[in-house]
Amino acid sequence: MRAVQFSPEYGLQYVDMPRPDLRPDEVLLRVDACGVCGSDRQVIKGESAPQGTAFPVILGHEVAGTVVDCGDHGAEWPVGTTVIVHPFTACGTCAACARGQDNLCIRQGCIGYTRPGGFAEFVAVPVAQLVRRPETLDPAGAALLVDAYATPYRALMEAEMEPGRTVLVIGTGGLGLAALQLLQAWPAASVGAVSRRAEGVAIAESFGAHLAVTTEDDPRSVARSLRRWSGAGGIDIVIDTVSDRLSVAFAVDVVRNGGTIVCVGMSADSVEVPMAKLVRRGIRVIGSYASRKADVESMVRWVAEGRFDPAKLIGEQLDLRSVAAAFSPARSAGRVVVLPNQADVGAQGG
Numbered sequence: 050m051r052a053v054q055f056s057p058e059y060g061l062q063y064v065d066m067p068r069p070d071l072r073p074d075e076v077l078l079r080v081d082a083c084g085v086c087g088s089d090r091q092v093i094k095g096e097s098a099p100q101g102t103a104f105p106v107i108l109g110h111e112v113a114g115t116v117v118d119c120g121d122h123g124a125e126w127p128v129g130t131t132v133i134v135h136p137f138t139a140c141g142t143c144a145a146c147a148r149g150q151d152n153l154c155i156r157q158g159c160i161g162y163t164r165p166g167g168f169a170e171f172v173a174v175p176v177a178q179l180v181r182r183p184e185t186l187d188p189a190g191a192a193l194l195v196d197a198y199a200t201p202y203r204a205l206m207e208a209e210m211e212p213g214r215t216v217l218v219i220g221t222g223g224l225g226l227a228a229l230q231l232l233q234a235w236p237a238a239s240v241g242a243v244s245r246r247a248e249g250v251a252i253a254e255s256f257g258a259h260l261a262v263t264t265e266d267d268p269r270s271v272a273r274s275l276r277r278w279s280g281a282g283g284i285d286i287v288i289d290t291v292s293d294r295l296s297v298a299f300a301v302d303v304v305r306n307g308g309t310i311v312c313v314g315m316s317a318d319s320v321e322v323p324m325a326k327l328v329r330r331g332i333r334v335i336g337s338y339a340s341r342k343a344d345v346e347s348m349v350r351w352v353a354e355g356r357f358d359p360a361k362l363i364g365e366q367l368d369l370r371s372v373a374a375a376f377s378p379a380r381s382a383g384r385v386v387v388l389p390n391q392a393d394v395g396a397q398g399g
C-alpha cells in the first residue's frame with residue numbers, strides 16, 4: 050500500500066509498504082479520509098510528540114474509513130461498515146479509566162503516533178476505537194469529528210457549558226472555529242471570538258460568532274469592551290484554544306468573577322497569573338485534553354440531527370502524494386483533509 054511516513058531524520062516520505070497484518074482485536078480499514086491536525090504540524094516542526102511515539106511513523110489520527118477485513122469481528126463490524134476512529138486508546142484499568150476519564154488514561158496511546166495512522170491507503174484499528182458513521186455522512190467532514198470537534202466539545206463539557214451562557218472563544222484556528230460552530234448548536238446566549246489577526250474577525254463571524262474582535266491593536270480596551278458586551282461584568286466561560294502567556298492573561302481579564310477559563314491550546318509557554326487575583330475572584334482555570342469515545346458518538350449524533358455541518362471546516366482536500374503541501378506555512382482557513390484512496394485529487398478548494 051502507499052503511505053506517508055515521517056521521521057525527524059528524513060521528514061515526510063511517500064513510501065510503498067505491505068498492508069498491516071491484523072491482530073486479534075483489530076479490523077482493517079480502507080482510509081476514506083484523514084484530517085491534518087495542528088499536533089501533526091508540531092511534530093513535523095520538531096516540537097514534542099505524544100509520549101510513546103516511535104519514528105518513523107505514519108501520522109494521521111483523524112480517520113474515516115470502511116471495513117475491508119473484519120478479522121474475527123464480522124458479527125459486529127462486517128466488511129463494508131463505514132466508521133470513524135476514536136484516536137485515543139485507553140487501558141481501561143487505570144484510575145482515570147475507572148472514573149470514566151478515558152481521555153486522561155495514564156497508558157494512553159494514539160493512532161497516528163504510538164501506532165500507524167491514516168496517511169495511508171489502509172490502517173489496522175482496534176475494534177474498541179470504532180464509531181459507526183452513517184453512509185450519508187461525507188468521510189472528509191466525518192474525519193474531523195473525532196478530534197477537531199470532539200476536543201472543543203469535551204472542553205465545553207468540562208466547563209459545565211449550559212444553554213444561555215456567555216462564551217468567548219480565543220483563537221480562530223481549527224479548534225476555535227469548531228468551538229464556534231458547536232456553540233451555535235448548543236445554544237449559548239452570546240458567543241464572542243477573539244483573534245490576534247484582523248483576518249480572523251470575518252472568519253469567526255462566518256462561523257457564527259455574534260461578536261468578533263481582534264487584539265491586534267489594544268488588548269486592554271478590547272477586554273474592557275468584551276466585559277461590557279457580556280452584560281454581566283465578564284464572560285461566563287472562556288475557551289482558550291491558544292493558551293499561551295498573552296491569551297491566558299487576556300482570559301483572566303475578561304472572565305467574570307466565578308467564571309471558568311478552559312484551556313485546550315498546548316503552548317510551551319509558562320503562564321504567570323497573580324494567584325491572589327484568581328482566588329479573590331473565584332476563577333476556575335482548567336485544562337481539557339483530547340476527548341472520550343462517548344464525545345465522538347455525541348458528535349455523530351449531533352450531525353445526524355442536523356445541528357452542525359462538519360464540512361464547513363474543510364479548507365482543502367489533498368491526495369496522499371500531496372501530504373507535504375499540508376504542512377507548508379501559508380494555508381487557507383479551515384482544516385486540510387487527506388483522501389488517501391482518491392487518486393490525483395491534487396489540491397481542491399473546499
Ligand SMILES: [Zn+2]
Nearest residue numbers: 086087088196
Ligand atoms: Zn489532533
Ligand SMILES: [Zn+2]
Nearest residue numbers: 140143146154
Ligand atoms: Zn487507563
